[in-house]
Amino acid sequence: MTMSKHCNYLQVLKRNSVDPTPLREAVLRSIAEQTRPLAATEIMAAVQIRTSINKVTLYRILDLFVDKGLVKRLSAGDRAFRYGMGETHHHQDHAHFVCTRCGVMECLEPELFHMDVKKLHIKGKRIINHVDVRFEGICENCRE
Template sequence: MCERCNYSELLEKSGLPPTPHRLSVLKTIGNSPAPLDYKAIYRALEEARHPINRVTLYRILDLLVEKGLIERIGSGSRAPCYGSAPNAHHPRHPHFYCSVCGSMECLDPGSLHVDVRAIQEAYPVRIQKVEVRLDGICGHCLTKEGGAHGGESDASRCRERN
């Protein structure tokens, strides 16, 4: 639970009236410790007794991405995940993606440094956004790999963590 971000204020600052639907989508994503994919967001809203139909949810996600409140985080060939866009309380940070179970984790902002200035000096470009994703096998899947059991059921359980 994030107590520092005022979600209705964030919406208003972006020129979006804080409707109950927009607020609950932004809260669901903002309060999650890890990025969520569409399915996980849909499920979380249902569990919070604030169900939103699929078309409306897609539209709200697109709108929040467009206004820079949330970010679409690429996850290889699977469905993208959504996380809070960096703001005053949340610095930009790298993500870790598990190629076995498809879960995504937020890494410490200081864990990987990208020297934007040096890159801009070396190339004739202006960098507007840095997205760093590290792929590998998450701790949960590594434990499973070493255990006696393996296979499909473990992989789907791991994805449930999202």
């Protein structure tokens, strides 16, 4: 799920029609260089290591990224959303796992579980754009 450290985040921003700014680059980098989706407070902390950022700015950047499809907003079953990379050539669609003991959210390798929305036939007149699959259980760490 990790994006290469040598990836040019400014390019990625431009490709997704987002004006590249230092803060946006820092936020994108913090999300991309992770193996799991992060809560806003975690992204905040990650960005703060190098640059100072206001939480309002962070939330606005996250909203913008979600809007452009660059980032996906995920619910972990608690009150804080997690933010993970959207689908690109580097990041394909995948399900997630949440540990009900420690609350951590992990990405499942796309091979482990995949569902193609286009191939699903859900009766009724609804338009289906997306499926979110979230497994719940106990993670490797919490099992001891």
